[in-house]
Amino acid sequence: MLTLENVSVSYGAIEALTDISLTVNKGEVVTLIGANGAGKTTTLRTITGLLEPRNGRVVYEGKTISGMATHRLVPMGIAMSPEGRGVFANLSVRENLEMGAYIRNDKKGIADDMERAFTLFPRMKEREQQKAGTLSGGEQQMLAMGRALMSRPRLLLLDEPSLGLAPLVVHSIFEAIDEIRAEGTTILLVEQNANAALRHSDRAYVLETGRIVMEGDSKQIAADPRVKEAYLGE
Numbered sequence: 001m002l003t004l005e006n007v008s009v010s011y012g013a014i015e016a017l018t019d020i021s022l023t024v025n026k027g028e029v030v031t032l033i034g035a036n037g038a039g040k041t042t043t044l045r046t047i048t049g050l051l052e053p054r055n056g057r058v059v060y061e062g063k064t065i066s067g068m069a070t071h072r073l074v075p076m077g078i079a080m081s082p083e084g085r086g087v088f089a090n091l092s093v094r095e096n097l098e099m100g101a102y103i104r105n106d107k108k109g110i111a112d113d114m115e116r117a118f119t120l121f122p123r124m125k126e127r128e129q130q131k132a133g134t135l136s137g138g139e140q141q142m143l144a145m146g147r148a149l150m151s152r153p154r155l156l157l158l159d160e161p162s163l164g165l166a167p168l169v170v171h172s173i174f175e176a177i178d179e180i181r182a183e184g185t186t187i188l189l190v191e192q193n194a195n196a197a198l199r200h201s202d203r204a205y206v207l208e209t210g211r212i213v214m215e216g217d218s219k220q221i222a223a224d225p226r227v228k229e230a231y232l233g234e
Helices: 040-047 093-100 107-120 122-126 137-149 167-182 194-199 218-223 225-231
Strands: 002-011 014-024 029-033 055-060 078-081 155-159 186-190 203-208 211-217
Touching: 002 040, 014 029, 014 040, 014 055, 014 211, 029 040, 029 194, 040 055, 040 155, 040 186, 078 137, 093 107, 093 137, 107 122, 107 137, 107 167, 122 137, 137 155, 137 167, 167 186, 167 194, 194 218, 203 218, 211 218, 218 225
Parallel strands: 029 186, 029 203, 078 155, 155 186
Antiparallel strands: 002 014, 002 055, 203 211
16 A cells, blocks of 8 residues: 655755665554654655655555655645654534544545544544643643544544553553454554553554664564564563
């Protein structure tokens, strides 16, 4: 579904990604793990057209999308729940979800997907008319994910969905990721919580200072002594 081919990205003179290649197959959950500053968010920003590769290309469903305007990618089936959530603070929960469906005009489908979001995250239903800026961090994360799903993406990009959240909320977020995947959405997950990410994904790539240093089945990666020491606190 998605391929990055020898992608390099620079911020001015600083190279943030160096010659990275990865694939995400339809129906998979693939995770990118790595320390702060490893290039995980840069990878997602490159996929979504917010950054243009200096070398290499991004291919989605057989089409090169490198540098394509972000708003053109949403109708193609790509959506992102960004790091920091990016909810519209002055809009209600319902209005935020409606914003996620701005490219659509199928009223019944939108209503059905709104209910799906409320089923996935029951707390959103309870706070339907509440302003998003008054929600807790965990609730804002649920809203950001629900909003991304409202465009009916085939590929969902999740950037640090568990960052700064209490363990119980993290558990709920990963349960939702399992459910989203079970419903047929392919997921590329960027996550500092390597333990949870590796438990809830099929394959993993390990990024260090802009380079992929390890890739493979998530269980194998989790069992690797170097990964255990560096990312799993073992």
